[in-house]
Amino acid sequence: MGRVTISERPFGSWPTPITSELVVAAAVRLSEARVDGACVYWSEGRPAEGGRTQIVRRSPDGTVTDLLPDGMDARTAVHEYGGAAWWVHDGVLWFTNWADQRLYRLDPGGAPVAVTPEPAVPRGDRYADGEVGPDGASIVAVREHHPVGGRGAVDVRNEIVRLAAEGGSEPEVLVSGPDFVVAPRLSPDAGRLAWVSWEHPSMPWDDTVLTVRELVTGAETVVAGGPGESVAEPRWQPDGSLVFLSDRSGWWNLYRWAPGNDIEPLVELDAEIGVPGWQLGTSRYAVLDDGSVVFARWRDGYDGLAVRRPDGAVTDLDLPFSAVTTVRVAGPDAVVVVAGTPTAEPGVYRVTLPGGGVETLRAPRDIGVDRGYLSVPEPVSFPSVDGAGTPRTGHALFYPPTNPAYRGPDGELPPLLVVIHGGPTGSATPVLSVGTQYWTSRGFAVVDVNYAGSAGFGRAYRDLLKGAWGVVDVADCLAAARWLGEQGRVDRQRLCIRGGSAGGYTTLAALAREDTPFAAGADHFGVADLEALAAETHKFESRYLDGLVGEYPAQREVYVERSPIRHVDRFHRPLIVLQGSEDAIVPPNQSEKIVDALRARRVPVAYLLFDGEQHDFRRAENIRRALDAELSFYAQVLGFVLPAGEGIEPIEVENLGQPS
Numbered sequence: 020m021g022r023v024t025i026s027e028r029p030f031g032s033w034p035t036p037i038t039s040e041l042v043v044a045a046a047v048r049l050s051e052a053r054v055d056g057a058c059v060y061w062s063e064g065r066p067a068e069g070g071r072t073q074i075v076r077r078s079p080d081g082t083v084t085d086l087l088p089d090g091m092d093a094r095t096a097v098h099e100y101g102g103a104a105w106w107v108h109d110g111v112l113w114f115t116n117w118a119d120q121r122l123y124r125l126d127p128g129g130a131p132v133a134v135t136p137e138p139a140v141p142r143g144d145r146y147a148d149g150e151v152g153p154d155g156a157s158i159v160a161v162r163e164h165h166p167v168g169g170r171g172a173v174d175v176r177n178e179i180v181r182l183a184a185e186g187g188s189e190p191e192v193l194v195s196g197p198d199f200v201v202a203p204r205l206s207p208d209a210g211r212l213a214w215v216s217w218e219h220p221s222m223p224w225d226d227t228v229l230t231v232r233e234l235v236t237g238a239e240t241v242v243a244g245g246p247g248e249s250v251a252e253p254r255w256q257p258d259g260s261l262v263f264l265s266d267r268s269g270w271w272n273l274y275r276w277a278p279g280n281d282i283e284p285l286v287e288l289d290a291e292i293g294v295p296g297w298q299l300g301t302s303r304y305a306v307l308d309d310g311s312v313v314f315a316r317w318r319d320g321y322d323g324l325a326v327r328r329p330d331g332a333v334t335d336l337d338l339p340f341s342a343v344t345t346v347r348v349a350g351p352d353a354v355v356v357v358a359g360t361p362t363a364e365p366g367v368y369r370v371t372l373p374g375g376g377v378e379t380l381r382a383p384r385d386i387g388v389d390r391g392y393l394s395v396p397e398p399v400s401f402p403s404v405d406g407a408g409t410p411r412t413g414h415a416l417f418y419p420p421t422n423p424a425y426r427g428p429d430g431e432l433p434p435l436l437v438v439i440h441g442g443p444t445g446s447a448t449p450v451l452s453v454g455t456q457y458w459t460s461r462g463f464a465v466v467d468v469n470y471a472g473s474a475g476f477g478r479a480y481r482d483l484l485k486g487a488w489g490v491v492d493v494a495d496c497l498a499a500a501r502w503l504g505e506q507g508r509v510d511r512q513r514l515c516i517r518g519g520s521a522g523g524y525t526t527l528a529a530l531a532r533e534d535t536p537f538a539a540g541a542d543h544f545g546v547a548d549l550e551a552l553a554a555e556t557h558k559f560e561s562r563y564l565d566g567l568v569g570e571y572p573a574q575r576e577v578y579v580e581r582s583p584i585r586h587v588d589r590f591h592r593p594l595i596v597l598q599g600s601e602d603a604i605v606p607p608n609q610s611e612k613i614v615d616a617l618r619a620r621r622v623p624v625a626y627l628l629f630d631g632e633q634h635d636f637r638r639a640e641n642i643r644r645a646l647d648a649e650l651s652f653y654a655q656v657l658g659f660v661l662p663a664g665e666g667i668e669p670i671e672v673e674n675l676g677q678p679s
Contacts, residue, residue: 043643093115134186223249394419443524531590539593544598593625599635
């Protein structure tokens with residue numbers, strides 16, 4: 020290679036090949052994978068096809084086939100966040116179609132056929148998390164029922180149903196009564212059904228119960244769970260035992276139960292095998308024929324794979340993966356995983372033991388960019404405080420600005436984007452995000468904050484957010500920004516904050532402070548009014564705020580105090596707001612309230628409403644516009660010039676340069 024000339028140019032204005040066009044070009048969202056015989060299946064969310072989810076099969080000879088015809092989209096609206104919308108058995112695929120939420124069967128060489136009745140309410144019966152029985156003749160699945168004349172979340176029923184695998188009959192309700200039920204799993208002899216349930220106001224990472232029912236007698240056994248314990252991912256084993264995840268030790272670890280026996284630990288580590296149940300059908304471990312368990316585990320902000328041998332020995336596998344979303348059995352000595360690294364988006368891989376050899380089944384896309392443009396995240400910890408002001412430690416991933424052709428002017432430090440993940444019980448993920456590199460390759464530093472309440476650091480860290488949303492998360496975001504400024508890594512006068520959904524709320528709450536250190540913020544479909552959210556949101560999260568804020572209306576004053584819309588008089592920093600018109604989780608009126616209030620006070624504000632988008636943006640053209648509009652916003656607010664040649668359409672920032 021020839022010598023690279025490094026030019027000096029203001030941070031934020033660096034030309035880069037990582038454009039919004041590249042962010043969406045051929046981009047897919049790989050999520051779930053399943054193994055059926057010698058074939059491997061996975062799902063691909065495709066922005067270029069309107070955001071629909073396609074199911075892909077890889078045959079033993081390497082042939083890759085799209086299975087769903089045009090117009091079909093394998094996505095479920097159960098819990099609104101979905102997950103586990105499809106499953107396979109002996110070459111037959113069942114999937115929930117997004118448009119009508121009915122369950123369809125697709126036989127090899129055939130066309131999809133609906134196997135569930137047309138509901139009385141359009142999209143009123145939603146299916147997910149299914150499993151074909153051992154005889155192949157029946158399916159158990161979760162059904163979310165929205166009745167005729169329902170009054171919203173209060174009348175939605177979540178049930179476990181059984182139906183004929185070929186359809187033709189009304190589903191039979193097996194479990195009803197709990198507010199939520201997930202993970203219905205039949206024992207190998209089809210004599211027992213296991214499932215996980217929980218009640219309002221708990222969330223699945225708070226308190227869940229694992230129950231087993233004898234299907235002939237109806238006798239039930241509560242295996243694990245209850246107050247202070249989150250149980251997930253039950254899986255029957257050939258010997259009739261049940262393996263599951265529990266955080267009874269303070270970490271989501273692995274346990275085994277057999278009828279008539281006590282629970283025994285399989286893996287106990289100060290690391291998280293489980294993840295929060297925002298979506299159904301998570302699969303973080305797989306039990307092989309010899310009893311070995313291959314599992315994913317979060318530790319210190321990074322994910323990885325490990326194996327527990329039959330003798331109890333646990334060994335980390337020497338693999339590059341830093342984020343793992345799926346682990347499935349793929350033969351006597353192998354698993355299939357969906358995983359990514361800090362320099363590669365998620366792909367589908369077969370990992371063979373004992374040495375951990377890796378075969379690529381679905382490669383991550385080649386973004387066609389020299390690795391010199393890729394900023395690799397650095398785990399950092401920093402001093403912060405809890406809600407009472409007691410010192411504690413916060414965590415984050417820090418991405419320095421990275422571009423092999425440019426550097427900032429002497430004596431100048433880069434602007435900082437403080438990124439707030441959603442949830443708020445989510446986590447910053449150390450996997451290549453071209454969307455993050457869009458910023459770092461232009462000269463921005465990025466810190467992705469794992470604020471108190473984030474997953475991956477044990478139950479005690481998650482529980483720090485209880486009753487303290489809008490307090491400890493904001494404290495950590497302020498602390499991360501200030502600490503990086505004190506370390507001389509970023510410009511303390513050009514700190515910006517951005518987040519989506521719950522992260523949008525934290526963004527607004529951080530800006531609704533007289534002492535905010537942030538020069539600007541970007542709110543993606545965030546919460547502005549906690550009272551309105553408590554009244555309007557969907558069933559899954561309709562009581563979430565009880566734990567995060569307090570019971571409503573008994574603690575209405577706390578909701579008022581922590582709602583950014585109630586403190587518009589404190590806003591004085593520019594804000595851009597981006598919102599989907601069909602968002603059922605955070606409705607558009609949340610964004611419109613804050614925008615209208617800032618307009619009235621003549622605070623600089625920009626607003627984009629994306630027609631047809633739900634919670635998070637799925638369409639390529641909207642993802643591009645949102646990124647470029649936010650960049651244009653920062654350029655105007657921070658005072659740098661956009662690089663030429665990208666065709667970025669400027670966003671209008673109302674009231675910019677005018678006194679408020």
